[in-house]
Amino acid sequence: MPPKKKVEEKKILLGRPGNNLKAGIVGLANVGKSTFFQAITRCPLGNPANYPFATIDPEEARVIVPSPRFDELCKIYKKAASEVPATLTVYDIAGLTKGASAGEGLGNAFLSHIRAVDSIYQVVRCFDDAEIIHIEGDVDPVRDLDIISTELRLKDIEFSEKHLEGIEKITRRGGQSLEVKNKKEEAIVVEKIIQLLKDGNRVYNQTWNSKEVEIINSMQLLTAKPCIYLINLSERDYIRKKNKHLLRIKEWVDKNSPGDLIIPFSVCLEERLSHMTEEEGAEELKKIGTISALPKIVTTMRKKLDLISFFTAGDCEVREWTIRKGTKAPQAAGVIHNDLMKTFILADIMKYDDLVEYKDEKAVKAAGKMQQKGKDYVMEDGDVVYFRAAAGKT
Numbered sequence: 001m002p003p004k005k006k007v008e009e010k011k012i013l014l015g016r017p018g019n020n021l022k023a024g025i026v027g028l029a030n031v032g033k034s035t036f037f038q039a040i041t042r043c044p045l046g047n048p049a050n051y052p053f054a055t056i057d058p059e060e061a062r063v064i065v066p067s068p069r070f071d072e073l074c075k076i077y078k079k080a081a082s083e084v085p086a087t088l089t090v091y092d093i094a095g096l097t098k099g100a101s102a103g104e105g106l107g108n109a110f111l112s113h114i115r116a117v118d119s120i121y122q123v124v125r126c127f128d129d130a131e132i133i134h135i136e137g138d139v140d141p142v143r144d145l146d147i148i149s150t151e152l153r154l155k156d157i158e159f160s161e162k163h164l165e166g167i168e169k170i171t172r173r174g175g176q177s178l179e180v181k182n183k184k185e186e187a188i189v190v191e192k193i194i195q196l197l198k199d200g201n202r203v204y205n206q207t208w209n210s211k212e213v214e215i216i217n218s219m220q221l222l223t224a225k226p227c228i229y230l231i232n233l234s235e236r237d238y239i240r241k242k243n244k245h246l247l248r249i250k251e252w253v254d255k256n257s258p259g260d261l262i263i264p265f266s267v268c269l270e271e272r273l274s275h276m277t278e279e280e281g282a283e284e285l286k287k288i289g290t291i292s293a294l295p296k297i298v299t300t301m302r303k304k305l306d307l308i309s310f311f312t313a314g315d316c317e318v319r320e321w322t323i324r325k326g327t328k329a330p331q332a333a334g335v336i337h338n339d340l341m342k343t344f345i346l347a348d349i350m351k352y353d354d355l356v357e358y359k360d361e362k363a364v365k366a367a368g369k370m371q372q373k374g375k376d377y378v379m380e381d382g383d384v385v386y387f388r389a390a391a392g393k394t
Helices: 033-041 068-076 105-113 141-171 178-198 212-219 235-240 245-254 267-274 276-286 294-304 329-336 338-342 350-356 361-367
Strands: 023-025 060-063 082-084 087-092 119-125 227-232 261-267 306-312 317-324 344-351 371-373 383-389
Touching: 023 212, 023 294, 033 087, 033 119, 033 212, 033 267, 033 294, 060 306, 068 317, 068 350, 087 267, 087 294, 105 329, 141 178, 141 212, 141 245, 178 212, 227 245, 227 294, 227 383, 235 267, 245 261, 261 267, 261 294, 261 317, 267 276, 317 329, 329 338, 329 344, 329 383, 338 383, 350 361, 350 383
Parallel strands: 023 087, 023 119, 082 317, 119 227, 227 261, 306 383
Antiparallel strands: 060 087, 306 317, 344 371, 344 383
16 A cells, blocks of 8 residues: 555644734834834824834724735625725834833833734834934844844743743642643643743744644733734835845844745835825836835735635625634634624535626526535635525525
8 A cells, every 4th residue: 555645734823813903013113113104004193203212102004905806896796885895903013122021111011012913014124314313323134133032032931921920829729620730731831932932932933732822822922923024125225126134134034033024115115105196106116117015015914824815795795804714614604793603504605716707696606606515614715605694694
């Protein structure tokens, strides 16, 4: 008999991201965070001032996720009363500084705000400008990366040690209760996390089993969040795709945050484009020979979190919903409303490509392309779905 193929186990991802995805913009002071926030959200929130700690309370705004499929469905269901695209809520968080984990600057407020998001955009400055102060005196992105990495790890160590103290209060009681048994197992995981952080590692970049993931998710650790590194270049460097710091940054990320992504962009360019109409922006980009990085910045974060989309479409509404890959039909229904999950009967599934081809759901059904799926069906990216529940069809 031929040898059995080795089945590669899929890494269990941390976090519980879903339809209401939240991303925080972090970095040292004066690296371009608030200007980036204004550009990506196209709104006047944020406070892009040329001094440290201009942003104290986190500003937030929703960004529409670029989706050609959603746009096409809106054309098919042009009589729909409403159109609701997928969104990403973006938070502009106060600038970090060395010593933030010990409360320096706005450290404690900053770190508590990061705890509330699903993912992190870390803005790293790679441009020289004598008029924009750098809090550390000069531009050195690797030093900046070290500062932020250290502060987040130190805060996670502090939080994990306090969490362990709470666990040990219960385990010291002794006995054979289920609570004590579970807390003893949790203590082993937390001790493992503390040692890993002290060794200079991020929690997110490790491999964890399902029970460990459950514990880590409950702790909301800062280094357990996926991070995309946004490298803020001058407009000139972005257009020519060259900068003296890029190789060093890649080497740092490969060593300290393996698997995390780097996206070069130019806040200066994006800020300029944000004041133009869509047509004017397209013309300007064509003129200078480049593209905006913002669509990639938004869609890449969704991929990083292993998210997919399904759609509901009809005369009442066309809507894009966000779920994690591997979600079953009842849980997907629960994203719309919890009662749909509780009373789920089945799902009528059309594939996006089929609906686009036939232009009409009746034609899809007549062609035998509409499928009825039960509670064990794993949702696929691009499914157009009607959920049937005990309360009726939604």
